[in-house]
Every structure is written in structure tokens, then in C-alpha cells.
Amino acid sequence: MSYFSSNFKLGILGGGQLGKMLLYETRKWDIYTRVMDASEVAPCRIACNEFVLGNLMDFDDVYSFGKEVDVLTIEIENVNVDALEKLEAEGVKVYPPTKALRTIQNKAKQKLFYVDHGIPTAPFSRFAYASEIKDSLENGGLDFPFVWKSAQFGYDGQGVKIVRKIEDLEGLPPGECIAEDMIPFKNELAVIVARSVNGERTTYPVVEMEFHPEANQVEYVICPARIDAKVAEKAQEVALKVSEEIQHVGLLAVEMFQTQEDEILVNEVAPRPHNSGHYSIEASYTNQFEQHIRAILDLPLGNTRSKVAGIMVNLVGAEGHTGDVAYENMDQVLRMEGVTPHIYGKRQTRPFRKMGHVTIVNENISKAREIAQHVKETINVISK
Amino acid sequence: MSYFSSNFKLGILGGGQLGKMLLYETRKWDIYTRVMDASEVAPCRIACNEFVLGNLMDFDDVYSFGKEVDVLTIEIENVNVDALEKLEAEGVKVYPPTKALRTIQNKAKQKLFYVDHGIPTAPFSRFAYASEIKDSLENGGLDFPFVWKSAQFGYDGQGVKIVRKIEDLEGLPPGECIAEDMIPFKNELAVIVARSVNGERTTYPVVEMEFHPEANQVEYVICPARIDAKVAEKAQEVALKVSEEIQHVGLLAVEMFQTQEDEILVNEVAPRPHNSGHYSIEASYTNQFEQHIRAILDLPLGNTRSKVAGIMVNLVGAEGHTGDVAYENMDQVLRMEGVTPHIYGKRQTRPFRKMGHVTIVNENISKAREIAQHVKETINVISK
Numbered sequence: 001m002s003y004f005s006s007n008f009k010l011g012i013l014g015g016g017q018l019g020k021m022l023l024y025e026t027r028k029w030d031i032y033t034r035v036m037d038a039s040e041v042a043p044c045r046i047a048c049n050e051f052v053l054g055n056l057m058d059f060d061d062v063y064s065f066g067k068e069v070d071v072l073t074i075e076i077e078n079v080n081v082d083a084l085e086k087l088e089a090e091g092v093k094v095y096p097p098t099k100a101l102r103t104i105q106n107k108a109k110q111k112l113f114y115v116d117h118g119i120p121t122a123p124f125s126r127f128a129y130a131s132e133i134k135d136s137l138e139n140g141g142l143d144f145p146f147v148w149k150s151a152q153f154g155y156d157g158q159g160v161k162i163v164r165k166i167e168d169l170e171g172l173p174p175g176e177c178i179a180e181d182m183i184p185f186k187n188e189l190a191v192i193v194a195r196s197v198n199g200e201r202t203t204y205p206v207v208e209m210e211f212h213p214e215a216n217q218v219e220y221v222i223c224p225a226r227i228d229a230k231v232a233e234k235a236q237e238v239a240l241k242v243s244e245e246i247q248h249v250g251l252l253a254v255e256m257f258q259t260q261e262d263e264i265l266v267n268e269v270a271p272r273p274h275n276s277g278h279y280s281i282e283a284s285y286t287n288q289f290e291q292h293i294r295a296i297l298d299l300p301l302g303n304t305r306s307k308v309a310g311i312m313v314n315l316v317g318a319e320g321h322t323g324d325v326a327y328e329n330m331d332q333v334l335r336m337e338g339v340t341p342h343i344y345g346k347r348q349t350r351p352f353r354k355m356g357h358v359t360i361v362n363e364n365i366s367k368a369r370e371i372a373q374h375v376k377e378t379i380n381v382i383s384k
Numbered sequence: 385m386s387y388f389s390s391n392f393k394l395g396i397l398g399g400g401q402l403g404k405m406l407l408y409e410t411r412k413w414d415i416y417t418r419v420m421d422a423s424e425v426a427p428c429r430i431a432c433n434e435f436v437l438g439n440l441m442d443f444d445d446v447y448s449f450g451k452e453v454d455v456l457t458i459e460i461e462n463v464n465v466d467a468l469e470k471l472e473a474e475g476v477k478v479y480p481p482t483k484a485l486r487t488i489q490n491k492a493k494q495k496l497f498y499v500d501h502g503i504p505t506a507p508f509s510r511f512a513y514a515s516e517i518k519d520s521l522e523n524g525g526l527d528f529p530f531v532w533k534s535a536q537f538g539y540d541g542q543g544v545k546i547v548r549k550i551e552d553l554e555g556l557p558p559g560e561c562i563a564e565d566m567i568p569f570k571n572e573l574a575v576i577v578a579r580s581v582n583g584e585r586t587t588y589p590v591v592e593m594e595f596h597p598e599a600n601q602v603e604y605v606i607c608p609a610r611i612d613a614k615v616a617e618k619a620q621e622v623a624l625k626v627s628e629e630i631q632h633v634g635l636l637a638v639e640m641f642q643t644q645e646d647e648i649l650v651n652e653v654a655p656r657p658h659n660s661g662h663y664s665i666e667a668s669y670t671n672q673f674e675q676h677i678r679a680i681l682d683l684p685l686g687n688t689r690s691k692v693a694g695i696m697v698n699l700v701g702a703e704g705h706t707g708d709v710a711y712e713n714m715d716q717v718l719r720m721e722g723v724t725p726h727i728y729g730k731r732q733t734r735p736f737r738k739m740g741h742v743t744i745v746n747e748n749i750s751k752a753r754e755i756a757q758h759v760k761e762t763i764n765v766i767s768k
Contacts, residue, residue, distance in 0.1 A: 024408050027431060030729035047411060047431040285722050285745065300719040307691040307745070335684040338669050345414030361669065361691070 009034055010297075011069030013056055014076040015042030017344045017354075018273050021281070022075060023047040025290045031297075036065045043345055059083045066092050073250060073296050074272055077105050078153055095197070095249040095296040096271035103246060104271055108151040108178050114266055117245040120238065121266045122257070124180040126151075130172050133179060137166070142179055151176035183265060185257035189225055190276040191239035193252045194291045197298035202291075203239060204284070204304045206232045207276050209255070212316070212352070220372060221312040223279050226365065231262050238264045246271075251292045253277060275314070275357075282340050282359040283310025308338075309365035311372040315341070315356035315381055317349035323383035325349035333379050336371055338362050341379075355381045393418055394681075395453030397440055398460040399426030401728045401738075402657050405665070406459060407431040409674045415681075420449045427729055443467045450476050457634060457680050458656055461489050462537055479581070479633040479680040480655035487630060488655055492535040492562050498650055501629040504622065505650045506641070508564040510535075514556050517563060521550070526563055535560035567649060569641035573609055574660040575623035577636045578675045581682035586675075587623060588668070588688045590616045591660050593639070596700070596736070604756060605696040607663050610749065615646050622648045630655075635676045637661060659698070659741075666724050666743040667694025692722075693749035695756040699725070699740040699765055701733035707767035709733040717763050720755055722746050725763075739765045 010026060012019050015037030023044055026033045035048040038055050045051050054061035056076065062083035066072050071093045072084070081102050088094045096104075103113050114121040125142060127133055136142040150159035150173055162182065163169060188211065192204040208225035209218050225232060239254040246252065246269070253274030255267040277288035286294070286302025294301050317325070325348060333339055343356045358375050362368035394410060396403050399421025407428055410417045419432040422439050429435050438445035440460070446467035450456050455477045456468070465486050472478045480488075487497050498505040509526060511517055520526040534543035534557055546566065547553060572595065576588040592609035593602050609616060623638040630636065630653070637658030639651040661672035670678070670686025678685050701709070709732060717723055727740040742759050746752035 020411065024411070027404065027408070028724075028726050030727040046433060049430060286724075290724075294718065300715060302718070303722055331684060334678065334686070338687055340412075340670075340674075342412050343414040 008032060008071075009069040010293075011036070011066060011072040012044070012048070013062065013065070013072065013074045013079045015039065015044030015048075015051070016075060017043055018075040019044040020047065020344075021278075021342075022273060022289045022292065025287075025293050028290075029293070031293070034065070034069050036061065056080065063087060066094075071095065071296055073292070074101075077101065077270065077272070081105060093197075093296075096252075097247065097249060100246045100248045100271055104269055106151050106176075107149050107268065108176060110268065111178055111180075113246070114242075117241075119242055119245065119266055120264060122181045122183050124178045126176075126178050128176055130169070130174050130177050133169060133177070134166075136179070145182050147180040147182055148172060149178050149180060151178065183257045183259060185259055185265075186262070187225065187227060187258040188267070189227070189235050189256045189258055189264075190221075190274070191235055191254050191256070192274060192277045192280075192288055192291075192304075193239050193243040193248075193254065194295045194301050194304070195243055195248055195250070195252065196295040196301055197249055200301050201240065201243060202301045202304050203236050204277065204280065204288070205306060206235045207279070209276060218275055218312075218314055219376070221276050221279055222365070222369065223283060223306060223310045224365070227258065228262070231258055231264070234262075234264050238266060242266060242269060250296045251277070251288060275312075278342070278357050279310035279312040279359055279361075280306075281342075282338075282361045283308055308361045308363050309368045311360045311365075311368045313358045313360070313372050313376050314354060315343075315358060315379065317351050317353040317355055317381045319351045321381070321383040322350045323348060325355060326382050326384045327355075328380035328382055329378045333358065333375055336360075336374060336378075338368070339371065339375060349381050349383055392416060392455075393453040395420070395450055395456040396428070396432070397446065397449070397456065397458045397463045399423065399428030399432075399435070400459060401427055403428040403459040404431065404728075405662075405726075406657060406673045406676065409671075409677050412674075413677070415677070418449070418453050420445065440464065447471060450478070455479065455680055457676070458485070461485065461654065461656070465489060477581075477680075480636075481631065481633060484630045484632045484655055488653055490535050490560075491533050491652065492560060494652065495562055495564075497630070498626075501625075503626055503629065503650055504648060506565045506567050508562045510560075510562050512560055514553070514558050514561050517553060517561070518550075520563070529566050531564040531566055532556060533562050533564060535562060567641045567643060569643055569649075570646070571609065571611060571642040572651070573611070573619050573640045573642055573648070574605075574658070575619055575638050575640070576658060576661045576664075576672055576675075576688075577623050577627040577638065578679045578685050578688070579627055579632055579634070579636065580679040580685055581633055584685050585624065585627060586685045586688050587620050588661065588664065588672070589690060590619045591663070593660060602659055602696075602698055603760070605660050605663055606749070606753065607667060607690060607694045608749070611642065612646070615642055615648070618646075618648050622650060626650060626653060634680045635661070635672060659696075662726070662741050663694035663696040663743055663745075664690075665726075666722075666745045667692055692745045692747050693752045695744045695749075695752045697742045697744070697756050697760050698738060699727075699742060699763065701735050701737040701739055701765050703735045705765070705767040706734045707732060709739060710766050710768045712764035712766055713762045717742065717759055720744075720758060722752070723755065723759060733765050733767055 020043040033048045034050040036052040062080040066087040108126045145164040188209040206225040208222040210220040280287040404427040418434040420436040446464040450471040492510045529548040572593040589608040592606040594604040664671040
């Protein structure tokens with residue numbers, strides 16, 4: 001077990017919230033960590049062994065950072081993949097592998113990958129430039145409504161927009177994008193698959209996601225999803241199929257639609273710990289962060305079952321509030337049964353900004369759902 | 385909720401393993417932390433906001449450290465209480481309060497406190513100097529066997545010795561001590577009580593401890609204790625009585641003996657997170673570290689129930705091994721169901737040194753006990 005007592009160094013690209021939660025697991029196992037982020041006040045700055053200021057999209061920054069570590073992983077997809085490829089060629093273990101990362105990083109490529117590999121996904125068109133969308137609408141190649149997605153650099157609900165009329169196209173970035181059919185889904189589901197270096201795989205239970213209609217951010221993640229066992233099984237199968245085809249190492253969070261006909265369509269994937277798995281810190285035998293570490297260090301994978309039902313509520317900035325953050329009614333929330341707030345420590349709030357999350361665990365999922373609603377209605381992320 | 389978004393500073397005296405686990409909770413809630421420890425390589429050095437090198441027993445070091453924080457807590461009892469008293473008088477919130485800490489810090493005082501407050505404890509004699517023990521043996525005031533305990537600075541099984549014959553007294557430190565009757569107990573039990581600033585109190589379930597016969601260190605902590613409900617109730621009552629009398633703020637771990645007649649005798653207490661509560665990270669709704677933070681920040685206390693049964697195994701250095709540490713068979717341990725190792729990151733091992741702990745959780749306590757045994761027999765903390 002060389003990681004626990006040697007000169008081994010784990011590199012993490014990105015020093016945000018996911019990285020911060022990952023770092024607790026490395027501390028638990030005394031794994032030496034080196035983190036790079038562009039922000040002087042990145043949440044990972046404390047709790048890692050070495051912090052390096054650098055631009056994740058810059059070839060030289062990523063390359064020189066990566067040369068100093070044994071295994072390199074990411075907590076965000078928007079990193080310089082050319083640098084990672086060079087590092088990989090020179091013997092650094094890069095997980096997810098750059099081939100998988102390249103496919104995932106570009107949403108158009110990701111969609112084409114699904115089509116090429118027989119993975120069910122919503123119909124879509126790819127455009128090299130956003131301006132081509134109008135032509136396509138005019139000559140009948142595309143109809144309202146549809147979902148515009150930027151091919152690159154989408155994150156946290158940014159880079160995605162529902163387009164219902166021509167005016168909605170105004171102000172969209174000009175670059176490569178896709179226009180995807182809007183799926184009138186019954187449910188949005190997600191499955192996290194862990195795959196270790198040696199190919200061992202395991203899946204977490206299917207979770208059910210409820211989105212905030214305007215902000216396009218997850219409001220509740222519910223584990224296990226309250227769906228038919230057959231649908232859950234199908235979702236697991238589809239997630240495993242994506243995992244198998246994409247050959248990731250580490251976690252792969254697979255977001256899916258359950259259609260009105262109970263078909264499963266893959267929406268998108270993330271090759272790292274994911275918001276849809278935060279509930280696992282409190283609810284699962286092995287949380288997603290520990291599992292990611294196990295997978296990329298080629299350790300045996302842990303038990304993905306839940307001890308109790310878990311629901312996650314994202315804490316986002318309230319509308320009409322911009323400025324120094326305050327968490328209203330936190331005391332009341334701490335008084336509720338089985339409730340754990342996670343505060344990300346961002347100093348400034350703005351409408352819909354992700355400021356933290358709250359996990360609710362309970363033996364009874366209906367009870368957990370009630371408490372989650374209560375949390376949501378009680379807490380307020382406002383400006384002072 | 386001022387802690388989450390203000391200039392509030394929490395001070396922690398001691399930068400060891402308990403502090404390290406406490407720091408994860410402060411990170412989770414974005415609480416600013418300042419830690420003092422005498423070691424340059426203290427585990428808390430990373431993961432706190434500010435680290436200060438200083439001697440915990442030095443008045444000036446503790447005083448000047450404490451002047452910079454709003455709330456001051458400890459992760460070890462051996463700190464300069466005079467400095468804490470001055471800080472307390474000057475308005476720093478010191479938890480545990482110095483009065484409680486003074487009583488606990490000196491084991492002779494602690495025992496006298498139990499007698500004075502009608503708290504059941506094993507019979508004992510107090511000696512100002514260890515040399516007085518021989519006189520007492522000679523004139524029939526004391527009989528073999530008994531348990532010698534240093535009044536001050538005992539920690540982790542140090543400062544405690546079973547004395548069966550006159551030769552066992554050789555080499556004992558000369559200072560203040562007690563000689564306590566050996567209790568032929570059925571079980572060693574512990575209850576952690578949390579008490580917040582406003583007096584709200586809650587207890588964790590009774591746990592059962594199994595000690596290593598030679599090292600005098602806990603080998604297994606089992607939650608819940610496999611004892612009669614009436615005995616458990618009595619243990620809880622006694623623990624609450626100690627808590628009430630001692631007026632601590634934060635956690636109080638109360639270690640007790642269950643006698644052959646099912647009486648409960650208080651062995652000793654610790655006013656902080658405790659080894660007997662480590663299982664709570666994986667097994668409880670609110671782990672002991674979060675609960676300590678809640679208590680000292682006067683937040684509502686969390687749910688102390690368990691999600692599943694939990695067993696903790698201390699990882700101690702194997703006999704005959706001194707030097708750079710290696711963890712043998714860690715891979716096999718990670719393959720076992722519901723097993724979470726915590727590696728403390730000490731570079732050097734020596735016989736019986738606490739190097740980490742492993743938690744085993746399971747719906748079924750007998751199954752957990754089996755796996756715990758398996759963990760214990762599999763893992764080996766050796767020198768390379």
C-alpha cells in the first residue's frame with residue numbers, strides 16, 4: 001500500500017468545492033496532494049499539501065504541474081487536454097484518461113459518441129457556429145422548442161438554454177454548439193459508475209433529480225429514485241454501457257432522462273465526483289469521493305449501497321440578492337432531524353449561485369423528502 | 385449564523401489526530417480556524433486556516449494564541465490552564481470551561497470530585513509522591529494488585545500501570561498519583577455526552593470497549609454495546625450525572641466499568657472528542673466532531689442515533705517493529721464490506737503506537753464484529 005507511506009503524490013486539477021470534498025478523503029488516508037487552481041482563494045488552498053496557482057486551460061501551467069505528480073485527476077473538465085496527453089505519453093497516470101476526457105469535454109463530440117456506440121440519447125443537430133441555427137430554422141431543419149448547448153465550457157447550468165422563439169437566440173455565444181430535442185421526460189435520473197484502473201466496476205443506486213425551472217440547476221437529488229425497479233435496472237444498464245464504451249477511470253456520473261414511454265436517454269456525463277453524488281457522504285457506505293480515490297489509485301472499490309435514504313438540496317443564492325452572503329435560519333435547519341449543511345465558503349452571493357448543499361438522511365424516504373422540503377423553505381441564502 | 389460568513393475565529397489547542405478530524409467539520413461549515421501545536425509536522429498543519437507553533441503547556445504561548453480567537457477549544461487536556469483562566473476572564477469563550485478542565489486534568493482531583501458529588505467510582509488512595517505508595521503497602525493501607533495512575537499528563541495509556549508486586553513500582557515517575565482498586569469488571573463501557581453553551585444535552589449510545597491487555601489501549605469499540613438495556617440505561621444516567629456536575633461545554637466522554645454485580649463505576653472522563661466516538665464518523669447521524677462544534681458554538685445539537693452498527697479497531701504498531709511505517713494487507717482490508725481505514729500519517733511506527741483506526745459498519749452487529757476481527761487479523765502495521 002505504497003500511497004499511505006511513501007513519496008507518492010496525487011495531483012488534482014481544479015481547487016473548487018469538489019476538490020475540497022475529495023481532499024478530506026486524501027487526508028483520511030494520508031495521501032500527499034498537489035492542487036492547481038487559478039484562484040488565490042480556491043477552497044482547496046487549505047487542506048492540500050501543495051497549492052499551485054495556475055491556469056487550468058494553459059498548456060504550460062498544466063504540463064509543469066503534472067510533471068511533479070504520480071497520478072493526476074480533475075475536479076472540473078475544463079482543463080488543457082493537450083498538456084494531459086503529453087503527460088500521459090510521458091508516463092504520468094492521468095485519470096480520467098485523456099481520450100475519454102476529450103470525448104466528454106466537447107458536448108457535440110459526446111453526443112456523436114453516443115450515436116456511434118448505440119447509446120440512446122435525444123436527437124440533436126450539431127452546428128460549427130451558432131449563426132447556423134437560424135439558417136436551419138428557416139429551411140425547416142430545426143423546430144422550436146429545442147435546447148441549445150454550447151459544445152465547450154458549459155458548467156453548472158451555464159452554456160445551456162431552452163430556445164422557444166427566435167429572440168431566445170440573442171446573446172448566445174457564437175461558437176460550436178448543438179440543438180437538442182426537448183424531451184418531455186417523466187424524470188431526470190443519474191447513476192454514478194466507478195471504474196478502477198484494473199477495470200473493476202460498480203454502480204451507485206439510481207438517483208432522481210429535480211431541477212429549478214429557471215436556473216437549470218438541480219434543486220433536489222433523491223436516493224434511491226422513487227421509480228419502478230425495471231426502469232432503475234435499465235438506467236443502471238445504460239450507465240454501465242456508457243462506462244464500458246468510454247473507458248473512463250475514476251467516477252463517471254451519467255445523467256439520463258426517463259421518457260414518458262419509460263425509455264432511458266443519456267443526457268450528459270461527467271468523469272469525476274458529481275453534484276448528484278453528494279448525498280453519498282452521509283448516506284452511502286462508501287462516499288463518491290473515497291470511491292474516486294479508490295478507483296484512480298487502483299484500490300478495491302467500496303460498497304456503493306446506502307445506509308439510509310438520502311436527499312440533497314442545493315443551496316443557491318436567493319433572487320434579488322447580490323453581495324456579502326448570509327445564511328438565514330441556519331439554526332432552525334440544524335435543529336431538523338438528520339440534516340447536514342455543507343457551506344462552500346464563497347464570500348459573495350448572487351442569484352442562483354451554488355453556495356453549498358444540505359443533505360437529509362432518514363430511514364424513511366418520504367420522511368426525508370418532507371424534511372428536505374422544510375429545509376428548502378426555511379433556509380435563505382441572502383446578502384447582508 | 386455568524387460563524388458561516390463573518391470574521392469569527394475558532395482556536396484549537398493541539399494539532400493532532402483529533403484536531404485533524406475536527407477540522408473537517410470546520411471546513412464543511414467554512415469556519416475559520418487557528419491551531420497551535422508544538423510540532424512542525426502536526427497533522428492539523430494543513431486544513432486549518434492559521435497554524436501557530438507553540439508549547440501547549442507554556443503560559444505565554446497559550447495566552448497570546450488565545451487572544452486572537454473568539455472561541456477556544458482543546459483536542460488534548462494537557463494545556464496551560466492558568467493561561468486559559470486569564471483568557472476566560474478577559475472574555476474569550478473557553479470550552480471546556482477552565483473549572484471543568486482543572487478538575488479533569490488532575491486524576492486525583494477528578495476522583496475526589498466523583499466522591500464529593502456522589503458519582504460511583506472505584507475506591508482509591510491519593511499520594512503526593514509515588515514514594516508514599518511503599519509506606520502504605522508496608523503499613524497495610526494498600527494491597528496488591530492495584531492500578532497506579534499518574535495524577536497528571538497521562539495520555540493514551542501512558543501514566544497508567546497495573547501493579548501486582550513490589551518490583552512493578554520501579555521506574556514509576558515520582559510525582560502525585562493515585563492507587564486505585566482493580567475492578568474485575570464484566571465490561572468497559574463509554575458514553576459521550578454533548579452539552580452546548582445553553583445547557584442543551586444529548587448522549588450517544590453506550591459503547592463497549594475491549595482493551596489490549598498489555599498496551600492498555602482500546603482494541604475494539606463496539607456501538608451499541610451488547611449489554612442489557614437496564615445496564616445501558618444506568619450507564620447513560622451516570623454519564624449524564626457526571627456531565628451535570630462537571631458543567632462542561634462540548635463533549636464529555638465518560639469511561640465506565642460495568643462490575644460483576646452490574647454496578648456502574650466511572651473510570652475517567654475526557655472533555656473533548658474521544659477515541660471511543662470515532663465510530664460515529666461512519667455510523668452516526670451526527671458524528672462526535674460535528675457535535676463538539678455544534679456544542680461549543682451554541683448551535684442546536686444533532687441526532688446522536690446510529691444509522692447502522694459501528695465497530696472501531698485501533699491500528700497500533702506491531703510488536704518488534706520500530707521505524708518507517710508500512711501498512712501490510714491494506715488492499716485486503718479495503719475489499720471487506722463497510723470498512724473505512726483512517727491513516728493518521730505518522731511516519732514512524734513503534735510497538736503499540738496509535739497509527740490510525742478502522743471503522744466497520746454493518747446493519748448487523750454480529751456481522752460487523754466478524755469483519756472487525758478479520759480486519760484486525762489481516763492488517764499489520766510494521767516497519768519497512
